[in-house]
Amino acid sequence: MATEQELSDFLKSVEKRSFKRALYHVRDDEAALDIVQDSMMKLAEHYGDKPAAELPMLYQRILSNTTLDWFRRQKTRKALFSNMSDFETAESDHDFDLLETFAGVADSQQTESAEDLTRRAQILHAIELQVQELPGRQREAFLMRYWEEMDVAETAAAMGCSEGSVKTHCSRAVQALAKALRAKGIMP
Structure with missing residues (x-):
């Protein structure tokens, strides 16, 4: 059984990578954040009592399913509200925060x-x-x-x-x- 601290530590350790992974799929910062938050909540609510060693596998599956659910909702929304541009999701290119990516690299490789x-x-x-x-x-x-x-x-x-x-x-x-x-x- 995972303790609350183990669950918290695990979620902190996967937060940024999960966001980036969701962002690769949905290409929307807010949607990616929602997907990650929903996935973390589902893990904590439904599987918080599982052994700590099982958390990574469970979480990855939940994250994948939550992302697929998001796409299904978008498809349904587009079908229902196709004439209403406010509800259409436009794909746009988002710049990635390369400064954050290189923060550790720059510090460790000052030469x-x-x-x-x-x-x-x-x-x-x-x-x-x-x-x-x-x-x-x-x-x-x-x-x-x-x-x-x-x-x-x-x-x-x-x-x-x-x-x-x-x-x-x-x-x-x-x-x-x-x-x-x-x-x-x-x-x-």
Whole structure:
């Protein structure tokens, strides 16, 4: 059984990554924040009594399902209110907070030049943009495996698919990212 402190520590540890993951999917800051908050509430309400070791898997599954629910609600809303522009969701490009991403990097690598840091920021931004372009399941598998650092079995359980499917999605995602980054001259 997870203690309140263990649950709190776990939620703090996944907060920023969860927000970024939701943001990759929905491309809306407020919606992403709502999804993360809803997911955290569901975990605490329904699974707070589970062992601490089970929390990461449960949370990833809840986050995925909450994101899918958001998309379903958007689809329903669009179908019901298609003539009312106030209710339509317009996709827009959101700038990512690269300063936050590099806050730790800049502090730990003060010997790196401003040019190197700028180049690194440009590369990360290009990668983020390409991750957004991946098909949904590939993006989800890629983020869980490489962003959340989950293993294949954990990712498969969280996504509700086989381990082979996770490997296929990740392989295709990595190939698509490499191809796109080569086309931009970022990778050799």
